[in-house]
Amino acid sequence: MKFEEAKERYIQAWGALGSQWGVNRTMAQIHALLMVAPDPLCADDIMADLNISRGNVNMNLRALIDWGLVRREFKSGERKEFFSAEKDIWLVARQVLIERKKRELEPILKVLDDVGTVEGDRSDPQIRAFIDTIAQIREFAHKTNNALEQVTRSEGGWFWTMLSKIFK
Amino acid sequence: MKFEEAKERYIQAWGALGSQWGVNRTMAQIHALLMVAPDPLCADDIMADLNISRGNVNMNLRALIDWGLVRREFKSGERKEFFSAEKDIWLVARQVLIERKKRELEPILKVLDDVGTVEGDRSDPQIRAFIDTIAQIREFAHKTNNALEQVTRSEGGWFWTMLSKIFK
DNA sequence: TTTAATTTTCAAAATCTTTTGAAAGTTTCA
DNA sequence: TGAAACTTTCAAAAGATTTTGAAAATTAAA
Incomplete structure (x- = not known):
């Protein structure tokens, strides 16, 4: 080519x-x-x-x-x-993660925290299902947020480290 | 609320x-x-x-x-x-990763492999920079692909496992 | 088979996003 | 300061995507 x-x-x-x-x-x-x-x-x-x-x-x-x-x-x-x-693709990926975390993950965290406090009759299956699912998503989102926080904190070789941890 | x-x-x-x-x-x-x-x-x-x-x-x-x-x-x-x-958000995330890997990561892997074989004078700075950057992106993309492959292979608790590995 | 319920399709309309290009704004130099 | 070089802005146009709704297709019951 x-x-x-x-x-x-x-x-x-x-x-x-x-x-x-x-x-x-x-x-x-x-x-x-x-x-x-x-x-x-x-x-x-x-x-x-x-x-x-x-x-x-x-x-x-x-x-x-x-x-x-x-x-x-x-x-x-x-x-x-x-x-x-920036030419170092690991740094590029890190920067994209940092920005998307800030712009997209954190705002939805706020929404999930808010809607998790819904008031209502917990014996209503509608409300119960809502509260359960939101609690689960909320936990997932917070954990992901913390993981990204850690992962993007270290500037050099962060992804290498992470990858080797996943594989070992 | x-x-x-x-x-x-x-x-x-x-x-x-x-x-x-x-x-x-x-x-x-x-x-x-x-x-x-x-x-x-x-x-x-x-x-x-x-x-x-x-x-x-x-x-x-x-x-x-x-x-x-x-x-x-x-x-x-x-x-x-x-x-x-599906209500289990970990399984939802896993499924999304599987699909995006297949639909978006794998096609670009193919392109990177193809354009990496570019012919031309390696002393031309344009060509040299292109080859270097593509090689780097290509390596990154393949590693990410392999990591996702591993991570999505295990059905249960995969993300938990990954998270605990990142933090420990 | 006929009829009624339901799902699917897809061309046209509506909406949303991106791009243009020219005018306004800014910076630099003579 | 004045003029040229360059950058920024943004309203309008172009383009892309999404949505509608009615007709066609499918399915199941009578």
Whole structure:
């Protein structure tokens, strides 16, 4: 396979993966592009490579920065901004876990804690089933949250450690 | 909080969570509803509860069955079909991991294996960076795939086991 | 077989999300 | 300061996804 074709296939696949996991396809594609770029890229580079508008590039770059996956870079002698992505995939995964935990797991924890305090007749099968299932989900969510907390605390080799623990 | 309000909050939150993770909001809501229902529900029950059309209920129920999260139930003396969801949240999580692994992780593994064989001048920084990053992602993806394979193989208490290993 | 109950399908409509592009804003340099 | 280079914003357009609802298909009882 030629380089251009391989790069295209990889970027498309990464975009599709993002889509399936609720991440904007273009955001994932920009991320994919930056991950394989040997040097930081500017907005025009990304516009040309992915064939998208300046506004689109700008918005998605800011989202990536907000997710902690992309950094602004300043090149001496250049007026415009450049951007680069973390290349260590373990650190990328860690950062994604940290953000999704904060953005998605923690808010639902709050809801589960709230609705777990429902008042009502516990002999009503509707209410009893609700309370039981919520208690179970709540326990699961808290345990998952704690596990992620631990796992993302250690910066280096955390996933290796975890994997070797699972397998042994 | 009253039961109806709590149930509503929980179903909305579950739907939003699904959305954020690339799952149809209504599909997640139907799943949420079935998880707290003490007995199997029929299409009309779900239509009434969530205020959605019959076609919508039908399509999303079939998707849930396809994901292995909902079962058809037959009630004696009743002509219509009823539906129930697995209530053990650990088994639900396991099933979701199994399906996402199959649907999303494995296809990208194939792409990474393919694009890793790119031909070209390794002294070109573009090509070198591409090959290096792909190799890293590929290793990560394969390790994750193997870990999930192991973790989802054991039916009971798998997650507990994993969690206790992470913490010890 | 006929009829009634129920489920499934899918084209069109509604809704939601993403993208564009041009105007406004900001920064840098002469 | 003024002008050029560059970035940001956001309303409108395009595009994608979801939902509806009525017709077709299926199933079970009479």
